[in-house]
Amino acid sequence: MTNFSYFRPGDLNSAIGDLITHEGAKFIAGGTNLLDLMKENVERPARLVDINQLSFNSIEETEGGGLRLGALMTNADTAYHENVQNRYPLLSHAILAGASAQLRNMATNGGNLFQRTRCYYFYDLATPCNKREPGSGCGAIRGFNRIHAILGTSDQKPETACIATHPSDMCVALAALDAVVRVTGLAGERTIPFADFHRLPGDEPWRDNTINPGELVTAIDLPAKGFPQYYAYIKLRDRASYAFALVSVAVALEIENNRITDARIALGGVAHKPWRKPDAEAMLIGQAVSVADFQSVAEALTEGAKGYGHNTFKIELAKRAIVRALQQAAKLEPTP
């Protein structure tokens, strides 16, 4: 760990101003991921701007009938919030499938969006990693890649190769719910649709998201539609709790008169961002629940999936998880 200075601003403007005027500065909220990475020398911020004094720690109704989740609300307080549990149970379930009770008590909603990958090579300075050290190569692609991505990877050029996944559970549900991220920077406030917030590795695997330097996430807006009736979150992992997803699936359905009228499917653990494919979801619209062809949807969602050896099993596992999650959401299967 390197030396760093520390500043705890009292308002948003000084937080942003301080970050911009100090090279190598980083925001810190719950610190559940950043501190670990600092201890491993993966992150070496010169300054930590602690935003915990800022007032983004509430959950409020939006004008459009949705909910605004403050960036500094903890994951635990969000998951157990009455309005979240009742109106967005998918989100509540996804959050509680992640980490441990202790971590969820510290981790914030904003911080959850900025979790870095759990790729072994990203964490180990003795190995190459384009995400950690641009241009150094990817250790995982020919190495131990059990937990790695099968969709949207970057594997053509050694200097930009990356098969890392985004590790969040919460973000998979937020992607399915079409959440909107509110950020504030020097230029003022803007909103980013959730699908555009995280990015695929492409030619810049070191960039996890599309936020600009100096911008701070202040809230996550949930649209009015919360799919409280027909939803499922399945997380498959190497032990019953406290492990990252090998594959996770968030499904949200709207069903009227036994016909599917809206469908969202997001996958976790398979790509550099929560994976959605609107045309695959569209296959479900208008179908009768009892005869819907979930297998074809699963095939369409995972189209183009590519395994790298240890993780090839994820392709089949993802398909099976999609089918099961659709069955559970449609109440064709009991939810355990």
Added chain:
Amino acid sequence: MITYVGKPVNRVDGVAKVTGKAKYAAEYKVPDLVHGWVISSEIAKGTITRIQTDEALQLPGVIQVFTHENRPDLAWFDLSYKDQDAPPGSPFRPLRDAEIKFSGQPIALVVAETLELARYAASLIRVEYEVENHETEFEAHLSRARDPKLGLASLLKPPPPKPRGNFDEAFAAAPVQVSGEYVHSAEHHNPMEMFASTVVYEKNDKLTIYDKTQGAQNSQLYVSQVFGLSFKDVRVISSYIGGAFGSGLRPQYQLFLAVLAARELRRSVRVSLTRQQMFTFGHRPVTIQDIKLGASEDGTITAIRHDAFAETSRFEDYTEIVVNWSGMLYPIPNSKLTYKLVPLDVFTPLDMRAPGGVTGVPALECAIDELAFKLGIDPVELRLKNYTDRDMDADLPYSSKELRECFRQGAERFGWANRNPQPRSTRRGHTLIGWGMATGIWDATQGPARAEAVLTVNGKLRVSSATADIGTGTYTIMTQIAADTLGMPIADVLFKLGDSDMPLAPIEGGSWTAATVGSAVKVACEELGKKLFKMARKMKNSPFARANLDDVLFADAHIRLKSDPSVAVSLREIVDQNGGHAVSETSTSTPNFLKLRKYARSAHSAAFVEVEVDEDFGTVRVTRAVTAVAGGRILNPKTARSQILGGMVWGISKALEEESVLDHQFGRFMNHSLAEYHVPVNADIQNLDVIFVDETDTIVNPLGVKGLGEIGIVAMPAAIANAVFHATGKRIRNLPITLDKLL
């Protein structure tokens, strides 16, 4: 009279542990302490061409960086670096030269005034290497397999027995045959407590060392020999250990580095490893086993071939007993057993809970299950049909063996009689339910040890021996034995351990501490009792003037006449008349080898397991497990049960989760954190049940105990794998059974 042995006495060290009063090696406060941070090699093989330490050394507060370039001259011969658990070969010497032998090798120690500074300074050190090709892929180098070198370690770990009968003919003639290749991955011990040493630099260059070790005297021996010090100048203390599982059987490299720095700087030094560095030394070796079984149609097993290949380092031949178990468990007339090593560019493997036993027995017990299925015989029935009261390899009868009773009681508690033998016969929705069972066996050994028993001037009993308690309950059971032997209330008995100044005890492992140190404690207390009785007889108006030792008993802190217990002298009275001095006795207990050599001695177990497998996802959950243990006399049912539960949990871990994965591009274990090296969490552990069957053994040792440290894990992996087969119809011979293997 109150007795304690056999009662569920609470841990005597429990309060100290849960209130933080128990101190671990890295927790001792020492004045003017400086801190070392270990730098680990990033390559698996090659040579250090340059180490740039200038930038680190320029930081105020950084005291020194030790590397191979400035290491002082130390012991010359390999022998000096051999600890009590060293396998044949040439022990690794940290900072010896520029050569890199394995990834993660300690190559420098940064010493600074604070831990944070040492850690930061370490990040400024640049190392350049000349990289050579490493070989770490076990399966790719099987052709290099060779017989292990023999050495002192072979006494405790004998090579495979000579072939019996004629395997080839018998197998060829057997109407029913099974064969399979069984593999399990490397595992690291990963105790909660990281390895650490706090070296206190005392007056006259003496060292007091708080070390995480399973043998304080083993660390003392190592430090004395390597640094050319006399025993009296090196005291090693290891009062509490936050788990070890075998990893503390050898001194780890932080001890060497901390002592080196302390002696060079003439200051007290602490070195503690990180979790990542816990993956840079001994581990359970990757092992591949081929097993062939032949049987007649009635289920009599007639032939076995068991060939094991295990990994070791380039510099030492670590061995385990992997293939010898079949002859101990089954009366198979024709057998051929081999065990070979493949040296790789890794650190030397190291004993880990039930070393070899939980490697070889699960493979054998899966093969037996495969045979039972092929024969259409119930797995318990097949084992009973091939039951033996003799160890076929040693050709000796067992001193005791209540395995039959383990099968009976375990099966009854589990409800085994209701099992439908057909795989995939039980399901609930997508969940397949399977039942499996397996046998476990582990050696019941005893070594020599010494103990001191002291009746203090306050009339309390203080007993000590230089053994260790790695969480197993040693403190508690020794206190119980001492209290009973001298008839003292347990509150007046203090047992101490983990100090090299105490009477000699061997390294704590192999399930032999209860028998070894327990016998020494018993003898020391008996000898002290004799001495006290003699003193009582000489007292003025002694009621024992005409009595012999046989005429008295020790109860309620008194010596009493057996014929009239009201005639008594209190132990306090005796010590009061000793001129203000305590009364002490130090004794040695040695196994009765003449008697023991006529018998085979083992603990046995039977595990019964229920698993639920999601047929689409391949996720396995152990929903229920019963382990019945024949482990001789149970000194403390509470700590004993915890021992077995811990073994069962690790069995689940080994069967389903645990695996250190080497990336052969870098020759490096990659999942070196507890986030990615999976061990069970609470949610993985459901209904576990332990049965101790009655087993009386008058031969194995004076206490009749067999040790319980390993037996709890041995049967579990095969029972789980067999249950997974019963649930799914899929035979997974490669542990751990992660979900991808069942898709």
